[in-house]
Structures are given as structure tokens and as C-alpha cells.
Amino acid sequence: MRAHLGGALVLLSACSRAPVDVVLITVDTLRVDHVSAYEPDGPAKTPNMDGLAEDGVIHTQAFSPVSVTAPAFASLMTGQSPEQHGVLMNQFRGGDPLSPDAVTLAERFAEAEAKYATAGFVSAYTLRRAVGLGQGFQVYNGGERANRWGDQTISTALSWLESHRERPIFLWVHSYDPHGPVRRFAKPADRRAEWKDVPENAAHIPMYQKADEITDPAFYAQMYVRGVQYADRQVGRVIEALKEQGRYEDALIILLADHGETLTERDLWFDHGTSAHVEQLHIPLIVKYPKNRRAGSHDDRLISLMDVTPTVLSEARLPALPDPAGVALTTSGTLHDALKGEGSHCKEVEILKCRPRGGLGKELSVRSLAHTVVHQSRSPDDLRLFYNRTTDPKELQPAPDGEPQGLSSILDAMHVDRAARTYADPPGSAAAQDSEEIQKLKKLGYVE
Numbered sequence: 509m510r511a512h513l514g515g516a517l518v519l520l521s522a523c524s525r526a527p528v529d530v531v532l533i534t535v536d537t538l539r540v541d542h543v544s545a546y547e548p549d550g551p552a553k554t555p556n557m558d559g560l561a562e563d564g565v566i567h568t569q570a571f572s573p574v575s576v577t578a579p580a581f582a583s584l585m586t587g588q589s590p591e592q593h594g595v596l597m598n599q600f601r602g603g604d605p606l607s608p609d610a611v612t613l614a615e616r617f618a619e620a621e622a623k624y625a626t627a628g629f630v631s632a633y634t635l636r637r638a639v640g641l642g643q644g645f646q647v648y649n650g651g652e653r654a655n656r657w658g659d660q661t662i663s664t665a666l667s668w669l670e671s672h673r674e675r676p677i678f679l680w681v682h683s684y685d686p687h688g689p690v691r692r693f694a695k696p697a698d699r700r701a702e703w704k705d706v707p708e709n710a711a712h713i714p715m716y717q718k719a720d721e722i723t724d725p726a727f728y729a730q731m732y733v734r735g736v737q738y739a740d741r742q743v744g745r746v747i748e749a750l751k752e753q754g755r756y757e758d759a760l761i762i763l764l765a766d767h768g769e770t771l772t773e774r775d776l777w778f779d780h781g782t783s784a785h786v787e788q789l790h791i792p793l794i795v796k797y798p799k800n801r802r803a804g805s806h807d808d809r810l811i812s813l814m815d816v817t818p819t820v821l822s823e824a825r826l827p828a829l830p831d832p833a834g835v836a837l838t839t840s841g842t843l844h845d846a847l848k849g850e851g852s853h854c855k856e857v858e859i860l861k862c863r864p865r866g867g868l869g870k871e872l873s874v875r876s877l878a879h880t881v882v883h884q885s886r887s888p889d890d891l892r893l894f895y896n897r898t899t900d901p902k903e904l905q906p907a908p909d910g911e912p913q914g915l916s917s918i919l920d921a922m923h924v925d926r927a928a929r930t931y932a933d934p935p936g937s938a939a940a941q942d943s944e945e946i947q948k949l950k951k952l953g954y955v956e
Contacts, residue, residue, distance in 0.1 A: 512575045527622035527676035529759040532816075533746055534680070535739045536577060536632060537687040537780060538765035542736045543792045552736040556744030557794065560763055563803045564796030569849030571906070572767045575788035576852040577634045579603065580766035581641055582815060583613045587817035590850065591925055597852045597867055598634050598781075602932035603658035613817045614644025616826045617678035625675045629665035631656050631674055631684035632713060645731070650682075658742040666749050681746055685739040686769070688778060690731035693738070703727050711859045712856075714776045724821055728778045730770055735814045745790045754926035760823050761796040762816060771836035771927035773904065775859050775911040781852035782860065784882060786874035786903045795819070795837060810844045811836060811876050848922055849873040853931075854885065863887040874919045879912030881919050892916070923942055 536564030540553040545561035546568070572580045574590050582588075582595040586606075587601045590596050590676040593610055605613075617624040626649035637650045646666060650661055665681045706715060710723050717728060717918035725925035743763065744755055768788050769780050780788045791813065796803075814834030821828055822836040835843045854862035854869025860887055872883040880895040894911055895903040 510936075521638075524545075526758075527620070527624065529676055529750075529755050530678045530820055530824060531750065531759055531761045532584075532820075533679040533743055533761065533763045533767050534581075534666070534682045534684065535686065535736075535743070535763070535845055536684045536768075537769045537901070538736060538739070538792060539765065539768045539771075539787065540792050541687075542686075542733065542788050542927050545794070547883070552733045552740075554736065554740040554743075556740045556747060557763060557792070557821060559759065560743070560747060561794045561804075562646070563800045564761070564794050565805050565807055565837075566800050567793040567795070567807045567809075567811055569793050569808055569810050570813070571789045571811070571849060571875070572765070572791050572846050573789075574852065575767040575783060576601075576851050577638045577766050578605075578641070579852070582606045582814055583637065583812075583814050584741070584764075584766070585614065585641055585643075586610055587814050587829050587834040587847065589814065591831045591922075592831060594831060595677040596850075596929065597931065598640055599639055600634075601853055602867055603852075605638060606643070607940070608640065608644065610640070611829050612641070612643045612845065613820060613829070614678060614680075616640075616644070616684075616829065617824070618644045618646065620826055621928055622676050624678050626678045627665070627672075628680040628682075629661050629668070629925060630680075630682040631658055631763070632682065633686070635682065641892060645680075645686055649836050655684055655687075657683045658739055659745075662742045662745050666745065669753070672809075677755075683739040686715045686732060686735040688714070689719075690717065690735055690778065693731045693734035694719060695726075698730075700726065701727075706844065709777075714774070714857070717778045723861050725772050725777060725922045732771070733896060755801065758798045759796070760798055760820065762820070763792070763794045764813065764816065765791040765793075766813075767791065767902060773902065776855070776859070782855055782857075784849045784851045784871040786853070786875075786880070786901070789873070797823070807837070809842060810847060810875075812847055813843060815843060817891045821860060829944035845861075846874050848918065849875065850922075850926070861886055867929065868927065870926060872919060872922050872926065874915045874922070876912065876915060879915060881912055881915045883919050883923055892919075902914070 537582045541547040541550045544554050547560040573583050579590050582593050586593050614626050617626050626645045628645045630650040633651050655948045660769040703722050706723050770787050773787050818834045818836040851871040853867045869885045880894040884891040895908045896907045
């Protein structure tokens, strides 16, 4: 009888607990090694992200399932894999929007008895309402015609936050600033500087990134650092506002990236979407729990972007979403033995060896804590690459000692699934070149 009474008391406590404010802060195209909480001696200094990390948990082995924006955020908001929710590429690349039948994290908060105010403020055209990620948000703002600077997005979000002081909130704020073209962070003195001129480098730099005739990768790396540090300042504004309103201590605040960025590790520099290697899929993920539980700790388990939604719903004590592939980060023990990852598509760039162009040429990977296997669609024969993540964490030197046990069978099934998918005409095709959408995307720098 005593055990039954104890259970009743626990249930009463759960029902009477105040609703939890939840804030997702997402920074597009953010590499792990450019967050100084992860890499103190790295090229970027991110004091505001670092401050959040001091009050939260740093997840050191977090991965996105896909290296482009809309599919990654679809996985974030549904807790499902790309093959489950069906968003495999950005919409303008021939991918599908998130189905209206999908159930999202925001919808759970909109349905909650606690009467949450829900809002998403995004900075990227790739996240415009047509992509389908606005489901469940009472306010979904940004990205309809063009990308916008993070300070504009954050200012709009903070105005909304100020007007909802008396309600629990589910708030998503998104900064696009590290994403190219990074030349927008250049100052006049940078253009006049004596950068190394190596003509053969030009083939490695995407057209949308190019700044005049500069071919020195150091220039683009420096501009990327400025984008990251600019984004960090916007993160600081959100945190400061939450503290000023007295929300910070009791809030669940999660900071993450949708994907990373290749610098000079592969054939195409300062780009993403082309690869399923570590630099494009490894992401920073910092979780500040209510009352700063586990503050300053590190979690080295293999985890996925898909684990965020189950974590949020568990903390807010809201019903789980249907068919989640993710697992709450508060679960003890191993969450994933292996994670699947993928690029977006084979781009119309001469230096790339992938074939065919479009979604059927996308790169695939499966990784564990110890190993990675990568599938590349090439002509005349596909290529499998194996990496030892213990000795080669940057996945730069394929291992000569054979296949990581168990990973290739997962990759085989993944390859069969992706090969059976159908995609719209890629932007480089003759059928797509004249569309109004593609002309707009060329002006925004998305299309080769």
C-alpha cells in the first residue's frame, strides 16, 4: 500500500509542476571546432555559447543526419530520420516539403494544457513557410523572400518575447550568419590585403563564396570565423533577455547547429551538402536543463539531432511524437550504436567526381564511436571508404585494414532506399534552369 501511495504522490507532483519554458537556439552551418567551449584554442571565440555550456551539458559526439538545412530541421522538429519524414534535400534542390500529416514538436506545445505561446524566428530562405516547418507555431517569421542577418531575426524574436512575459513559451530562434557567402563579412582593408594568389585554388571555391579574385583559403576561413563570432553575439542577446525576464534559471535552453561546413578537407571548400563526412555532420549541441542540472558536464555518447525532440518533450512532460527515431538524452546508457548520415546531392561543380548529378548521387555514411564507412556514387564504380575514428577523427585517411564490423550492412540498406527515391529535376538540368524559383536562388547564391 505504501508503494502505491508513493506513486500517487509522484504523479501529483508531476501534474502540479510549473510548465517549462523551452528555447531552441540554432546556428546554421556551425562547426564544432569553431565553438570555443569545444575547442578552446580554436580559431573562433564564442563567449556566449561558452557561458551556456558552463550552465549545461556539452555533447561531444552529436551528429546531424543530413548536411543541409531543411532536412536537418525536419529531423529536429519530428524526432525522425530523413527516410521517415521524407525530406531528403532542400525543397529548391528537388526535395519535398515536410508533409502536413507530420506531427512536430511545436504542435505538441500548441496542444498543451499550459497554453504555451509558440514562435519560430528564422533567418534563411531555405526555412520559409513553404518548407513545412511552421506547423504548430502561432508565429512563424522570416525567410519568405531572402536571407536576413541574425540581428534582425533576434530583434524581432525579442520583441515577441517581451510581449509574452506572462505565458510559458516554446521559442525557436535561428541564426544564418556563418553560412556563405562569407565575403559579406569582409572589410575594405581585407580586400586590399596581400592574400596568396594560387590560381588552381579557384576550382575548389564555390561560385557563391567567391570574393573578387581572391583564391587564398585563409581569407575565407577568416570570414567564416567572423560569421561565427557574429552569431555568438546574437546568442548572447537571447540569453541576456531570458535572464532579464527571470526565465533563464528554470528554462530548458538548447543550442545546436543543423550541420557543419567543409573548410579545405575535401574537393569543394567552404561548402556543405556535398558530403556525409564528419566535418559536415558533426555538430555542437549544448543542453542547459532547468535549475542548471549537470552544469559543466560532458556527454561523450553517440547522439543524434533526432534526440532533441524526445528530450524536450520528456522535460516538458508532454506526449511523445509518433515513431521517433530519437531517444531522450536523459536516458541512461547507450542511445545509439551507430548513426546514419547523408549529404544532399551531387552538385553541378566540375571538380566533384560524384555521379549522377542530383539526389541520386548523394554521399552516404554510417558511423559508430570507433569507425565510419562512407559510400560515394562515382563513375564508373561506386566507392566505399573506411575510417578509424580513434586514430583519424577528421576522417581524412581511409583505413587500409578493412570494413568496420556491422556498419556496411546498414549502409547497404540505406543505399538501396536512397537509390529507389525519386527527385525533381535538379537546378542544373535544362528543365529547371529557366524557372522563376531558380533565378531567385541564383541571386541568393544557392545554385551553381
